[in-house]
C-alpha cells in the first residue's frame with residue numbers, strides 16, 4: 001500500500017510553538033522562571049478557576065491530588081475501569097484501597113446509577129469512599145452536577161481526571177472550574193494540548209492550591225511568613241511536608257502557553273471532524289461517539305463500538321487489524337484496569353465490571369487530530385465500509 005500511514009493521533013506543532021520553546025532556550029531560566037506562572041495564569045483564566053498548578057505529567061498530578069485530599073493507608077478511592085492505569089494507580093501510591101464503579105454503556109463513563117447504588121450499599125456497610133475519580137472519557141464531560149450532588153450527600157471528595165478534557169465545557173462552564181474539588185489535565189503528546197509531557201491541577205480552594213504547590217516541589221516553603229521557625233537568613237527554606245520534584249520546565253510551560261492560544265482553532269477542527277464522522281458512519285453497524293446535552297467535548301478521542309449486528313459476523317480484532325493493514329492508525333481505549341495482572345493480584349477478576357468489559361470487546365478509537373484532512377478521514381470511513389457487514 002503506497003498511502004502514507006495515518007496515525008490515530010498526532011501533536012499539532014506550529015512555528016509559533018517552536019519559537020516559544022527556542023526563546024526559552026536562549027533565556028536565563030530553563031526552569032523556575034516566568035513561563036510557568038504565566039502558563040498557570042492563562043490556563044486558569046481560560047478555565048475560569050482561581051488556581052492552576054502545573055506539574056511534570058498528569059500521573060504526578062493525580063498522585064499529589066490524592067495526597068492533598070488526604071488519601072492515605074486505609075482510605076478508599078473509587079474510579080472508572082474504562083480509563084488509563086494512572087486514574088487508579090494514584091490511590092495505590094498513597095497506600096489506599098482502589099475499587100471501581102462500572103460504566104454506563106451509552107456514555108462509556110462511570111455509571112451514575114451504579115455509583116448511586118454502590119454508595120448506598122457502602123454507607124450501610126460503613127465503607128464509603130473518601131475520594132471518587134470520575135474520568136471525562138474521550139473529552140466528553142461527565143454528569144458533573146449529578147456527581148457534585150452525590151459527593152455532597154455522601155461526603156466524599158471529587159477528583160476529576162480531565163486528562164482528555166482540556167477546553168471542554170458543560171452548561172457553558174469549563175472543566176476544572178465548578179464541580180470537582182481538584183481537576184487534573186494531561187498535556188502528553190497525544191492529548192488535545194501538549195507540552196510533550198506535562199500535567200496541571202485546578203482547584204477553587206486556596207488551601208488545597210498551596211498544599212499542591214508544596215507537594216510539587218519537595219514540600220518546601222520559601223516565604224518567611226509561611227515558616228514555622230524564624231528564618232536563619234535570606235537563604236532559608238523549610239520542609240513542612242514530604243513532597244516530590246514534579247515540576248514542569250520553562251520549555252514545557254512556553255510550549256503550553258503557545259498551544260493554549262491555538263486551542264480554539266484546534267478544538268474547532270476536532271469538532272468538525274467528529275461531526276463528519278457522525279455523518280459518514282451513520283448506517284454502519286456501529287455505536288458512534290456519544291454526546292451529552294449541554295456539553296462541548298474536547299474530542300480527544302472519537303471511539304466507535306461495534307454493535308451486535310457487526311459482532312454477529314466479525315469481531316473487534318479483525319476490524320482493528322483490517323484498519324491497521326490499510327495503514328490506518330487505530331487504538332483501543334481502554335483495557336479495563338481491573339483486568340490487568342497487577343489488579344487481579346489485588347483480588348479483581350474478569351466479570352467484575354461487565355459493562356466496561358463489554359465496551360472493551362467492541363471499541364476502536366479512530367484517527368482524530370487537528371491536521372487530519374477530509375481525505376484522510378474518507379480513507380478511514382471507506383476502510384470501515386469494507387470491513388463491516390452491510391446493513392440492508
Ligand SMILES: *Cc1c(COP(=O)(O)O)cnc(C)c1O
Pocket residue numbers: 057058059060083084086087135161163164186187188197198199
Ligand atoms: C493520559 C492520561 C493520564 C496520564 O497522563 P500523563 O500526563 O501521561 O501522566 C491519566 N488519565 C487519563 C485518563 C489519561 O488519558
